[in-house]
Amino acid sequence: MTGEQVIFLIVGAVTLIAALMVVTVRDLVHAALWLVATLFGVAIIYTLLNAGFLAVVQVVVYIGAIAILFIFAVMLTRRQAADTGAALNKNWWAGALLAVLTFTGLFFMLQSWSGFQKQAAAIPSGFDAINQLGDALTSPAGFVLPFEVASVLLLAALVGAVYLAFNKK
Amino acid sequence: MTFWNDPLKVAADWLTGIFTGWGMPSVGANVLVAFLGVLMLITILMVIDIFLVWIERKVVARFQDRIGPNRVGPFGLIQPFADIIKLMIKEDTTPDGADKVVYNLAPILSMMSVLILWAVVPLAPVMLGVDLNAGALFIIAAGSIGTLSIIMAGWSSNNKFSVIGAFRQVAVMISFEVPMLAVLLIPTIFSGSMGMNAIIQSQSIWFVFLSPLAALIFLIAAIAELGRAPFDLAEGESELVSGYNIEYSGMKFGMFYAGELLHAFTFGGFWSIFFFGGYRFFGLELVSPFLAIAIILFKALVGYWVIMWVKYTVMRIRIDQMLAFNWKFLTPVAFVLVMVTALMNTLLRGADSWLFITGMILSNIIVAWVSMEIVRSVSKQERERVEGVQQVAEAHH
Secondary structure, eight states, X not given: OOHHHHHHHHHHHHHHXXXXXXXXXXXXXXXXXXXXXXXXXXXXXXXHTTOHHHHHHHIIIIIIIIIHHHHHHHHHHOXXXXXXXXXXXXXXXXXXXXXXXXXXXXXXXXXXXXTSSSOXXXXXXXXXXXXXXXXXXXXXXXXXXXXXXHHHHHHHHHHHHHHHHOOOO | OOTTXXXXXHHHHHHHHHHHHTTOOHXXXXXXXXXXXXXXXXXXXXXXXXHHHHHHHHHHHHHTTOOOSOSSSGGGTTHHHHHHHHHHHSOOOOOXXXXXXXXXXXXXXXXXXXXXXXXXXXXXXXXXXXXXXXXXXXXXXXXXXXXXXXXXXXXXXXXXXXXXXXXXXXXXXXXXXXXXXXXXHHHHHHHSOOOHHHHHHTOSSOHHHHXXXXXXXXXXXXXXXXXXXXXXXXTOHHHHTTGGXXXXXXXXXXXXXXXXXXHHHHHHHHHHHHHSOTTOSTTGGGTOHHHHHXXXXXXXXXXXXXXXXXXXXXXXXXXXHHHHIIIIIIHHHHHHHHHHHHXXXXXXXXXXXXXXXXXXXXXHHHHHHHHHHHHHHHHHHHHHHHHHHHHHHHHHO
């Protein structure tokens, strides 16, 4: 086992445990903080995959914006941030079954893929992932249409939020 | 390759040689050497941090027409050590009803969010932690960890003042991240890379001469990000006592305080890296990496001094003024400036350097002038409206 694999296993385990804590802890602010830990674990996994740019974007967008907004919303709307009552409802076994089935399905699907057992090819020197990503997102041959559609969608959401919050005099 | 040309590599090779000589596998030796390097960088930073306390106190004293610390040691140089001893032996209090784990984690995260920034700071052409190709974005990412630490501190203290302080601070940090990120695209446009080393290497002309407005916006956004005056309403002594760190005592408060000073110094460094050539100074950086370190530390100190100058000269503004200033003025100006710079950069790509500089400066001046004119006309209308309301109110009396 290489050092990278050891790190991956540790990070993966921590991410999974943190994700489990998100849905099991009672305190909503604690749940949000565990969510931050989970998202951070995902960012480290991006780094292990040599996707440094995505890792940084993950931290900026998910921790810097989304998780902070979650915490804000929890603090502003509820006086008592802890939940009472049962954490699981009577459909928990169906959820667990679905999760196990999805995992097994994905596992067997990946096993039939030819690249499953192979070592990843080394990245050639001078390979600039950001340039490649930028070209792919803005070239007509690449993903310019989905990229722009997503931008328009976000803009529409922004306009809608402003319209809802706007105080008509 | 000698020690004077590439000290880190020589030292690392020497240490790796010793460790492998002891029978350690080479992977383990490399990890250990990298770990020692990180430890050394953090130790040096913390020692610098101790003296930043002295510098800050001396400079604020000068601005307020005092002498500052002058009793302990020559020029009061031992004062910070006395401060540290005092902080160490203070009682470590935890407020009633505090969330203990989160409460104790917050100062550590706060310090960490500052120290992690130095991973991407190039101290010399050959001395840098990691040449991340998303270096400029990394600053914002580390800043979001700082935001998180502040909201954790404010919430876990079980104190209304600290929660309000944390809310204000987070509102400032989230909103001023937007113009900062936009303005960081301008060095990226000029250099064609987000990596710190590439940005410094392409500054044969300092970017401040190409885009002075961007340098100014970066400074303003950095001061807001640091939570220093005029944007220190999270502290607001007159209304919030001390803000998010109100309940912290002893060294835990010390972590926030030291983190704030080092953060200011670090952003002085980033200001110099993005707009003042970083470690470059008329080719002196090529003589020796040690000279390059001296240059970048000097530039960082100058940036830090400017931040202190602003802090101790300008008074605090209200939160609504600050948010209006950011969203209605700074952010639009930053975005327009990015667009204009990108356009001019494409138009003037093949032109010679004098034409390039003139075009860039002219476009900056025009953007600044137009935005000031818009602000002037809007504020004139606003003044007339307020005066009209006052006249109506007086007529009714």
